[in-house]
Amino acid sequence: MNGNLKYIKGYGEIDYGNSAAEGLFDETDHLLDAYSQAVVSVVEKLSPSVVSIKVTHQARASTPRGVVPFEMTGSGSGVIITPDGYILTNSHVVHNSKGLEVSLSDGKTYAADVVGEDSDTDLAVLRILAFNIKAAELGDSDKLKVGQLVIAIGNPYGFQASVTAGVVSATGRSMRSQSGRLIENVIQTDAALNPGNSGGPLVDSHGNVVGINTAVIQSAQGICFAIPINTARWVAGLLIKEGRIKKVYLGVKGLNRRLNRIEARRHDIGNEFGVEVHEVASGGPAYRAGIRTGDIIVSINENSVQNVDDIHRYLTRIDVGSNLKIKVLRDGEKLELKSVVE
Numbered sequence: 001m002n003g004n005l006k007y008i009k010g011y012g013e014i015d016y017g018n019s020a021a022e023g024l025f026d027e028t029d030h031l032l033d034a035y036s037q038a039v040v041s042v043v044e045k046l047s048p049s050v051v052s053i054k055v056t057h058q059a060r061a062s063t064p065r066g067v068v069p070f071e072m073t074g075s076g077s078g079v080i081i082t083p084d085g086y087i088l089t090n091s092h093v094v095h096n097s098k099g100l101e102v103s104l105s106d107g108k109t110y111a112a113d114v115v116g117e118d119s120d121t122d123l124a125v126l127r128i129l130a131f132n133i134k135a136a137e138l139g140d141s142d143k144l145k146v147g148q149l150v151i152a153i154g155n156p157y158g159f160q161a162s163v164t165a166g167v168v169s170a171t172g173r174s175m176r177s178q179s180g181r182l183i184e185n186v187i188q189t190d191a192a193l194n195p196g197n198s199g200g201p202l203v204d205s206h207g208n209v210v211g212i213n214t215a216v217i218q219s220a221q222g223i224c225f226a227i228p229i230n231t232a233r234w235v236a237g238l239l240i241k242e243g244r245i246k247k248v249y250l251g252v253k254g255l256n257r258r259l260n261r262i263e264a265r266r267h268d269i270g271n272e273f274g275v276e277v278h279e280v281a282s283g284g285p286a287y288r289a290g291i292r293t294g295d296i297i298v299s300i301n302e303n304s305v306q307n308v309d310d311i312h313r314y315l316t317r318i319d320v321g322s323n324l325k326i327k328v329l330r331d332g333e334k335l336e337l338k339s340v341v342e
Contacts, residue, residue: 035149038205039165042151045207048105049080049136050200051087052155053112053126056099071098077154077200078102078126079209080135081236085110087126088236089199090214091117092178094124102128105155116239119179120247122214123232125239136201139208141187141228144168150189151203152213152224156196166191166224175215175225182309187211187226202226248315248322248341251284252277256307257296259329267334273306274298274329285324289339295328315341 055074060067076093080086087102094100100112110128117124144150147167154162170188177183189202193216202211211226238245257276264271274296280287291297297305300314301324324339 038149039151039163042203042205042207043153043161043163046079046136046153046201046203046209047161048134050105050153050155050161051078051080052076052103052196053078053087053089053093053199054101054103055094055097056101057096058098075156075196076198077156077196077213079199079201079212080133081138083132083135085128085130085133086115086236086240087112087128088212088232089124089126090212091119091122091124092214093199094126095119095178100126102126103155104130104133105161116243116245118235118239118245120177120181120245121183121227121231121235122177123212123227123235123239125236136209137207138229138233139204139206139210141171141185141210141230144171144187144204144210144228146170149205150187150191150210151205152189152191152193152197152200152226153203154194154197154200154213156194162194162197164192164194169223171228173225181312183227183231184313185228185231186214187228189224189226191224192216193224246320248318248320249285250311250315250324250339250341251281251286252291252297252311253279254297254308254311259296259298260332263329263332267329269298269329269334271298271304271306275305275308275311277328285339285341286326289324289326289337291326291328291337291339292330295330295335297326297328298334299327301325 053076057072059072060069078087078089081088102112103109112126112128115125115127151165156162166189169190173186173188174182175186193213200213201209202213204210210229212232213226216224254275254277256273259274277295299305303314322341326337328335
């Protein structure tokens with residue numbers, strides 16, 4: 001570097017001289033190299049475990065000669081989670097697919113089958129007939145900290161290792177899945193998701209998978225989300241074992257409803273809202289408990305219910321066969337009904 005580095009402060013100058021300036025820039029270069037090296041190391045470690053998924057869908061188009069069937073293709077990414085060919089990706093990538101083709105980083109291509117998928121968490125497991133392939137190491141998403149470096153890796157359209165880096169912007173977010181249910185404890189990051197990167201891994205600086213990239217909010221300048229790997233690990237295990245996720249079923253449809261303040265006070269109900277039942281499935285747990293259309297559910301097992309999401313959250317935490325005490329308002333009176341969920 002030629003000349004001296006001068007820092008102007010107020011009306012004076014501070015001359016650091018050549019050696020100080022060179023030291024300052026050497027330190028900056030060192031920091032950049034450390035950051036770059038962290039990303040490079042992670043990419044080198046994870047790339048063999050990241051796959052490209054080519055998806056074929058059957059579609060129909062209206063033409064002057066009538067409705068004509070045709071095939072559409074799409075793509076996504078996935079991550080190998082076992083050496084014998086199990087792959088984790090997004091449900092929305094493979095849902096209703098007619099054919100699936102998986103390409104590994106070494107160029108080998110395999111036909112793939114859907115082992116199972118869960119639209120409520122936007123996760124799916126695929127299987128290819130391959131053995132001794134490199135599986136990714138799964139981390140612990142509960143230990144993520146805001147500000148922590150994370151790297152999103154995908155394999156869109158067969159282009160190996162599409163990489164973006166950023167930080168964890170927030171943890172514990174909620175995001176609505178395509179099924180309408182809330183996905184809890186979602187990771188928010190500013191590591192941009194490129195088209196076709198859905199289903200690829202979100203990785204920490206040690207090369208451990210901490211999430212599965214799932215969505216981006218286009219209007220929010222690159223706010224991206226990932227399903228935490230602790231959730232994905234649990235879902236993948238059940239999908240591999242049983243092919244589906246068993247969900248507790250109550251058997252009601254409802255809408256959020258503001259409670260009458262006088263009635264709420266009279267019955268010592270702290271809720272501002274409840275869930276008004278619009279439909280009860282015949283023969284279901286709610287039907288057998290005596291819940292009727294027009295009832296307003298205000299609590300389940302002493303847990304406040306102010307909206308439909310509260311019911312979903314509670315049902316995901318209990319097992320099939322659990323006993324429920326459901327408090328409802330009916331014609332201005334509070335009733336406690338008992339149910340056993342299926």
